[in-house]
Amino acid sequence: MDELTKSIRRVGELLTNTVGVVDDTGLVIACTDESRLGRKDREAVALIESGDTFRVTGKNTWQRLATRPGLSYYCFIEGSDPVALDYLGLLSEWLGLAVRDWGNESRRDNLLRNVLLQNELPGEIASKARNLGIIYTAPRICILVRLEHRDSGGECVEVISNLFPDRETDYVISIDDRNIVLIHKLTPDDSGEVNRIAVEIRDNLSTELMTKVSIGIGMPAYNLRDCARSYRESALALEVGGLFSRDRSIVYYEKLGLGRLIYQMSPTLCRIFLDEVFPNDSYEALDRETLNTVEVFFACSLNGSETSRRLFVHRNTLVYRLDKVQKITGLDLRNFDDAVLFKFASMVKRYLERQGGVLGGAPNWLNRP
Structure with missing residues (x-):
């Protein structure tokens, strides 16, 4: 209305x-x-x-x-x-x-919402789309905008709709009062366009409504039915990004890396893995300063000189802290294999802590076709 x-x-x-x-x-x-x-x-x-x-x-x-x-x-x-x-x-x-x-x-939005949530029979999507003037076979991508606070008045939907007024190529669908999906039609020369769109949405909502958002971007879909997959991927990007990339407001499904693998591991397997890498809870013996040093060391691609510069510490201090990690955990982070193992294990630990260690595996909707 x-x-x-x-x-x-x-x-x-x-x-x-x-x-x-x-x-x-x-x-x-x-x-x-x-x-x-x-x-x-x-x-x-x-x-x-x-x-x-x-x-x-x-x-x-x-x-x-x-x-x-x-x-x-x-x-x-x-x-x-x-x-x-x-x-x-x-x-x-x-x-x-x-x-x-x-x-x-309204009927078009209801159809698209049902397609994204997989509430439509697959065999009926093409005919219903045709009746509503929606092209069934076209390259599209789902961009999920998750609001920090509820959009009870629909103002955020209105702002995004005004950014994309062409209803033939872009569809703005409100899933609930905190999640809005933009189904964007891709063009052959769309290189970099998706990121520009995501940045534009984030900046406009921040400027006009003072609203903080996180944006997840799925993989391209080449027909309307597959938009449900792209939507699930964008939702997963936000879930995994919230765990492992909390400083990023725009997260791509295709760039989740190890986080996507960890998110689909069962808690039992995660705990077994942690017990093997950090026996006797050795990870807990590392203080906050040491863990921050490790984090910066990884961010600097294991470059000791750059790490020392960023932390404003002497190189000998850095060596002392890395030796401390090796003494407690048995892993020498200057060795690539040990560094990868420590990084992966710390991500698994963060995942378990965030989920409370009580998950029964990946959410069911991740396994739906």
Whole structure:
């Protein structure tokens, strides 16, 4: 109903008369006088019960909108003079088109949402998409925007929709009040375009609404049905990224690396692995300063000189700390194989701590076809 609300707002900028729309129960769903929103209008209820398509009642004039079968809406304007009647006639035509467009857009959004959540029968997706004017076979990618706080008013959806006004190539779908999906149609020269789009969404939501977001990006899908896979991948990118790449606001599924493997390991296997790499809980004996040194050492690709420079410590201090790690864990991080083992094991430990060590394996939806 966003288009209808926007239309009424534009009318309010042009006319001094109060103008609004009610549904088939007499509930005011859009009005230039916002105090009337969400209330039932007695005049509207009487008009609907009578079956009339036009009526002048009290201070208002009413007319039924020309919509598709199954949709009944009535437009009203304050006044009954000839000028008000002319305005009402024009508004009824304009708002009638907005309601019909909203009906088509609503059915399209419901279909796409059901496709992403795998609530549609695979054999029916192509025919339903064709009826709604959606191209079934086309390269697309799902970009999942997860909000830090709930978008109860739909403002975030509106901001993203305004960034991508072409409804033939880009579809903005609200999954719930914290997750919004952009289904973007890829083009042959789309190199770097997806990252630009993600950055644009993040920056606009931050600038306009002061909203912090995390963005997950799936792999390309080449038909509408496969968009469900791309959506699952974007969701997994956010889940794994939240564990192992907390400093990154944009996470690609294809760049998850070891994190994706760890996320699908069972807790039992993880604990067995940790007991082998860090016997007797040796990892717990490492203090925060030493662990921070190891983290920077890995970030510098095991380069001792660069690590010392970033930590503002003497190289001998770094050597002492690395020797300390070797003494406690038995792993020499200056050796590539030992460094890989320590890195992998520390990621597994972080995963278990984040999940509370009680997971029963990867979520079921990850294993769905």
